[in-house]
Amino acid sequence: MVETIREITYGEAIREALHEEMMKDSSVFLIGEDIGAYGGAFKITDGFLKEFGPERVRDTPISEAAIIGAAIGSALMGLRPIAEIMYMDFIPICLEQLANQAAKIRFMSGGKLRVPMVVRTQYSLGRAHGAQHSQFFPSWSLQISGLKVVLPSTPYDAKGLLKTAMRDGNPVLFIECSLLYRTKGYVPEGDYTIPFGQADVKRKGDDVTIVAISRMVQESMAAASALEGEGLSVEVIDPRTIQPLDIDTIVGSVKRTGRLVIAEDDAKTGGVGAEIAATVVEKAFDYMDAPIMRVAAPDIPIPFSPSLEKEYMPSKDKIIQTIASLLGRRRGLA
Amino acid sequence: MSALKEIGRVPPSDYSKHGLAKDRLILMIKKMMEIRLFEEKVEELYLMKGLITGPAHLYFGQEAVAVGVISALNSDDVIISHHRGHGHALARGIPMKQVMAELFGKATGTCKGLGGSMHVAISPERGSLFASAIVGSGIPIAAGVGLAFKYNKSDRVVAVFFGDGAVNTSSFHEGTNMAAIWKLPVILVCENNRYAIGMKVEKAIALGSIVERALGYNIAGIAVDGNDPVAVYLATKEAVERARKGEGPTLIECRTYRQKGHGIYDKAPYRPKEEVEEWLRRDPIANFRNALISSGAATEADLIEIKNQIRLELEDAVNFAQDSPILPFDELQKYVYA
Numbered sequence: 001m002v003e004t005i006r007e008i009t010y011g012e013a014i015r016e017a018l019h020e021e022m023m024k025d026s027s028v029f030l031i032g033e034d035i036g037a038y039g040g041a042f043k044i045t046d047g048f049l050k051e052f053g054p055e056r057v058r059d060t061p062i063s064e065a066a067i068i069g070a071a072i073g074s075a076l077m078g079l080r081p082i083a084e085i086m087y088m089d090f091i092p093i094c095l096e097q098l099a100n101q102a103a104k105i106r107f108m109s110g111g112k113l114r115v116p117m118v119v120r121t122q123y124s125l126g127r128a129h130g131a132q133h134s135q136f137f138p139s140w141s142l143q144i145s146g147l148k149v150v151l152p153s154t155p156y157d158a159k160g161l162l163k164t165a166m167r168d169g170n171p172v173l174f175i176e177c178s179l180l181y182r183t184k185g186y187v188p189e190g191d192y193t194i195p196f197g198q199a200d201v202k203r204k205g206d207d208v209t210i211v212a213i214s215r216m217v218q219e220s221m222a223a224a225s226a227l228e229g230e231g232l233s234v235e236v237i238d239p240r241t242i243q244p245l246d247i248d249t250i251v252g253s254v255k256r257t258g259r260l261v262i263a264e265d266d267a268k269t270g271g272v273g274a275e276i277a278a279t280v281v282e283k284a285f286d287y288m289d290a291p292i293m294r295v296a297a298p299d300i301p302i303p304f305s306p307s308l309e310k311e312y313m314p315s316k317d318k319i320i321q322t323i324a325s326l327l328g329r330r331r332g333l334a
Numbered sequence: 335m336s337a338l339k340e341i342g343r344v345p346p347s348d349y350s351k352h353g354l355a356k357d358r359l360i361l362m363i364k365k366m367m368e369i370r371l372f373e374e375k376v377e378e379l380y381l382m383k384g385l386i387t388g389p390a391h392l393y394f395g396q397e398a399v400a401v402g403v404i405s406a407l408n409s410d411d412v413i414i415s416h417h418r419g420h421g422h423a424l425a426r427g428i429p430m431k432q433v434m435a436e437l438f439g440k441a442t443g444t445c446k447g448l449g450g451s452m453h454v455a456i457s458p459e460r461g462s463l464f465a466s467a468i469v470g471s472g473i474p475i476a477a478g479v480g481l482a483f484k485y486n487k488s489d490r491v492v493a494v495f496f497g498d499g500a501v502n503t504s505s506f507h508e509g510t511n512m513a514a515i516w517k518l519p520v521i522l523v524c525e526n527n528r529y530a531i532g533m534k535v536e537k538a539i540a541l542g543s544i545v546e547r548a549l550g551y552n553i554a555g556i557a558v559d560g561n562d563p564v565a566v567y568l569a570t571k572e573a574v575e576r577a578r579k580g581e582g583p584t585l586i587e588c589r590t591y592r593q594k595g596h597g598i599y600d601k602a603p604y605r606p607k608e609e610v611e612e613w614l615r616r617d618p619i620a621n622f623r624n625a626l627i628s629s630g631a632a633t634e635a636d637l638i639e640i641k642n643q644i645r646l647e648l649e650d651a652v653n654f655a656q657d658s659p660i661l662p663f664d665e666l667q668k669y670v671y672a
Binding site for chain 2: 116
């Protein structure tokens with residue numbers, strides 16, 4: 001008998017993590033817009049209202065600041081709220097509560113208070129949602145000490161990281177990618193967690209390192225496969241959490257390969273990749289054989305027109321081109 | 335529709351009718367005097383001695399609000415304070431030493447010197463949960479505290495303090511609406527001290543009064559003489575009862591006056607002299623003292639003794655704060671994450 005490996009989607013993995021934690025811990029509750037009666041804008045929590053009731057699956061008015069504020073208040077009193085902000089573009093509406101309150105309360109109180117809460121959100125780049133419903137812009141969060149920031153790229157990571165988030169004692173921003181919701185992968189049944197601050201080497205390689213964030217992990221894996229055919233060995237690292245960031249794994253890889261490409265869906269200027277690049281230069285300058293390159297979005301708002309949006313988006317092809325140009329330098333072909 | 339109500343100054347002859355015995359009243363005046371003398375000392379330490387720096391928003395003139403509200407709460411109820419929070423901290427029973435040490439930025443302060451004046455009222459073990467220095471932001475957080483009480487089927491309540499400036503923030507709207515639709519045990523205490531820094535309240539709201547906002551959320555609203563601790567106490571008591579019964583929030587507009595500037599360095603030249611004088615004549619402490627003496631609840635001598643006792647405590651508090659250590663910088667990282 002061959003044991004079949006269970007594959008479920010990224011969306012189902014998130015749903016499973018929420019469901020299992022809610023079954024296990026009665027202090028966990030969900031709060032957000034259209035998560036109950038409507039089933040969630042992406043149907044992640046479909047059926048939860050019926051199963052857990054309106055106290056644990058709390059539909060809110062369109063009040064993002066109060067969603068986060070209410071999550072903070074209930075977390076301060078010992079509950080474990082999972083707040084949902086429907087689109088990452090709506091984070092600025094509640095940024096005050098998230099950045100000034102949730103993240104700083106522990107520090108400002110001299111360590112007396114803790115805010116164990118999760119904010120789930122997602123970005124919908126690549127779905128023709130226009131400039132206000134598509135953007136991925138996590139780099140501000142790196143300036144906010146006190147937050148943890150998670151960006152799962154696979155169903156397996158999504159479930160394990162969300163469980164860790166729900167058991168953490170701090171505010172955790174959990175950023176999902178809506179283009180990934182239907183991607184499938186191996187996910188164990190039952191309980192497991194993935195520690196924060198531990199990057200995952202998704203593919204081993206010797207010639208060049210790609211640090212890829214969220215959706216770009218898939219694009220990077222595809223690029224690495226394509227380049228393998230041309231005799232190139234590409235390592236793909238997924239940091240999985242950017243706060244805390246496992247810089248050691250990245251630096252260790254770059255010291256071996258001597259080349260680093262960072263692939264990310266956020267705008268190139270001031271993005272997460274800029275921070276990673278600067279830190280790698282500080283720690284591994286003497287090992288570098290080529291400039292660090294970023295495959296990121298251009299510095300313009302996201303265009304609606306689907307073909308323009310496609311051009312806007314970082315992709316497998318752009319990664320391949322970038323790596324080709326880097327290696328071209330080495331071979332004197334550029 | 336909800337109804338609005340007004341509670342004016344309570345005549346001293348009615349104190350016993352409201353169940354306020356002598357010791358209770360003495361405790362109230364004591365707390366008010368403690369706040370006043372504390373703030374006088376803080377002014378001296380900032381302006382004359384230069385021993386403390388940073389912003390300090392003093393509570394002169396608003397003592398009846400903190401004391402009146404907190405007198406109506408149980409010890410396991412929760413308050414949420416704001417940037418003008420020294421009075422809330424002392425009224426809630428946080429030791430003067432800890433409050434003073436926080437202003438000095440010392441490790442023995444309520445927040446180990448990491449919060450400062452604007453967060454000084456953070457002492458969860460005494461039911462003073464949090465203090466936000468961002469105007470209005472405590473209101474949605476209070477809704478969350480109320481939500482937790484409801485979730486746990488407890489009859490505890492939360493009172494959140496905010497100023498007249500806060501009622502124009504989106505936080506006020508979102509938080510109040512949320513508390514209203516879910517009938518959360520939240521008491522919304524607006525300290526209308528008539529100025530948001532330099533912006534006069536009449537210029538900042540289109541309605542005739544703040545309490546009328548309650549109608550828009552279909553919650554109870556009480557306008558109260560915010561310079562009378564007994565009136566504030568009665569309004570809060572009513573709100574607490576409503577909240578404990580699961581009937582939702584109450585907006586209490588406490589009409590009071592910021593006797594000094596916005597911050598310690600603000601001389602507030604934008605206020606008409608006559609207005610200031612008029613409100614100084616309605617000083618909450620002077621009036622309450624007279625009321626207690628006239629009703630026989632206290633004698634002049636009792637009050638002098640209380641004052642002397644507070645002065646001694648205050649000297650101790652200053653010495654304690656001055657002698658206390660500062661957290662080593664390299665320990666700060668451990669306070670960032672739980």
